[in-house]
Amino acid sequence: MKMKYIATSCLLLGLLLSKNDTSAQVGLYRNVLPDGNIKKEYTEAKNNQNEVQVLFSGLFLFYKTFFSSQDLTVCTFSPSCSEYGILAVKKFGMIKGGVMTMDRLTRCNGLTPQNYEIDKKTMLLKDEPGADNAVPVVSTIK
Amino acid sequence: MRILFLLLISFSTIAQDLYNFENSKKYGDYLLKSGQYELAGKEFERLVYFTPESDTLKTQLLKSYRLSNQTNIGIFRTKQLYPDAQTIPFAPALEYAKLLMQNKDWENARTFWTNNQNFKPDDKTIFNTTSEIFNNDFKAARNSLENIQNKEFYVAEGYKTILEKETHKKSPALAGIMSAVVPGTGKAYSNNWKDGLVSLFFTAGMAFQSYRNFNKHGVNNYRGWLYGGIGFGFYLGNIYGSVKSTKDFNKKKINKLQHEASDIFNSYY
Secondary structure: OHHHHHHHHHHHHHHHHHHHHHHHHHHHHOOOOOOOOOOOOOHHHOOOOOHHHHHHHHHHHHHHHHOHHHOOOOOOEEOOHHHHHHHHHHHHOHHHHHHHHHHHHHHOOOOOHHHOEEEOOOOEEEOOOOOOOOOOOHHHOO | OHHHHHHHHHHHHHOOOOOOHHHHHHHHHHHHHOOOHHHHHHHHHHHHHHOOOOHHHHHHHHHHHHHOOOHHHHHHHHHHHOOOHHHOOHHHHHHHHHHHHHOOOHHHHHHHHHHOOOOOHHHHHHHHHHHHHHOOOHHHHHHHHOOOOOOOOHHHHHHHHHHHHHOOOOOHHHHHHHHHHOOOHHHHHOOOHHHHHHHHHHHHHHHHHHHHHHHHHOOOOHHHHHHHHHHHHHHHHHHHHHHHHHHHHHHHHHHHHHHHHHHHHHHHO
């Protein structure tokens, strides 16, 4: 009978200690792991020069905040299609930038990766608006 | 005391001067061969200071500057070491020509090798052709290559093959027209048939949805116009994409030919 009390109290004490230990471990890693609520800053939507750019930056931020944030990163390119769109509109204007974005949307299929370089940072296909992908030839003269 | 005596004896008898000319030259050569071009440049500066009359060392110095991408310093140093550009000996003159080409200073490069007395006429022709190929001026390169005297010179033969390949380019205008008639075919023409197929599906899908909604809800409803607008955007994007895709195809092809020309040039000079 006495042994029963001793065993029960040992068990309770063990549980109490292990609980404290677990909470201590959780506390140890609390600030190390990201909690998923980090606010992203989109530099593409900054430094607008005119009303059209402000409008498109607004649309871009609306899409990023309410639609894109609810989904996984599925775009095969870096910058992503929405980022490419706002960059293209800012660089080439609304009409050409818009047409370039529509073309980019049809290319975002991952079927022709051989046409692009790989962005080492994001491990996605590199495709910036107006970028020239030709390899410089003269510097290779040994 | 005994240790100090032994050290003094050993240093005075068997120690070597690491900074003398011979050892510095060995070190400079090692740096150049092992790809440490910036350090090699500094070492060869010392060596050129030791023996200012050696053309071999000056060539190695210029080579170090060229391979470490310090082309402006290399060009400046050449002008200091050889004030008269017309009489620069062959090896350093070749390095100077390469430096000018690397700096994309085509006009000065052309003037330099035309006036230099130590280049043969065929060398000058090859340099002209090379600079024109690197500068995307293939028409001028064809004209320059006709001046070659030794027709069996393998660099000239290689360049001839490259210039023949350059004529087989694709037309961006044709790609645009093809995509305007049947969406996606322009991309297929520039060897991106998968992208072309996706473009066709996108445009055709939107056109079909628009047609369906116009039939069902009439022209006064927004649905048909919305799908039609998006489809028209894809259609325009596809025409632009086909032209760009064909231009990229040609650019990549020319870039490949330029690398082939660079390989032939480096194998001889």
